[in-house]
Amino acid sequence: MTVNLAYLQQMTGNNHDIMKEMIQMFLAQLDETSIEMDILFSACNWPELSRLAHKMKSSSLVVGVEMVTGNMIELELLAKEATQPEKCKEYIDRFNELSVQVKAELKECLLTL
Numbered sequence: 001m002t003v004n005l006a007y008l009q010q011m012t013g014n015n016h017d018i019m020k021e022m023i024q025m026f027l028a029q030l031d032e033t034s035i036e037m038d039i040l041f042s043a044c045n046w047p048e049l050s051r052l053a054h055k056m057k058s059s060s061l062v063v064g065v066e067m068v069t070g071n072m073i074e075l076e077l078l079a080k081e082a083t084q085p086e087k088c089k090e091y092i093d094r095f096n097e098l099s100v101q102v103k104a105e106l107k108e109c110l111l112t113l
Contacts, residue, residue: 074091
């Protein structure tokens with residue numbers, strides 16, 4: 001399992017309604033971020049790509065998706081440097097792969113809350 005809801009439970013006082021809402025917002029953000037990352041990469045907009053990775057890093061940390069968090073830390077730094085576009089693309093592709101798995105797991109979590 002790639003999702004650990006411990007921090008989210010602690011942050012919300014284990015309030016299932018708030019947890020559900022935050023998970024649903026994160027799920028929507030995954031899809032939006034995936035599309036936006038591809039657009040920013042194609043436009044070579046490294047500053048915005050770095051900012052988007054930073055934003056997703058924070059969101060994934062709250063929801064407890066450590067694999068995405070680590071991936072976004074690396075992408076944020078690479079995009080900030082703007083010297084290795086091929087590496088940025090690898091992290092974007094990895095994010096897209098992880099998103100599929102994370103979405104499935106989070107949807108299961110929603111059913112148990």
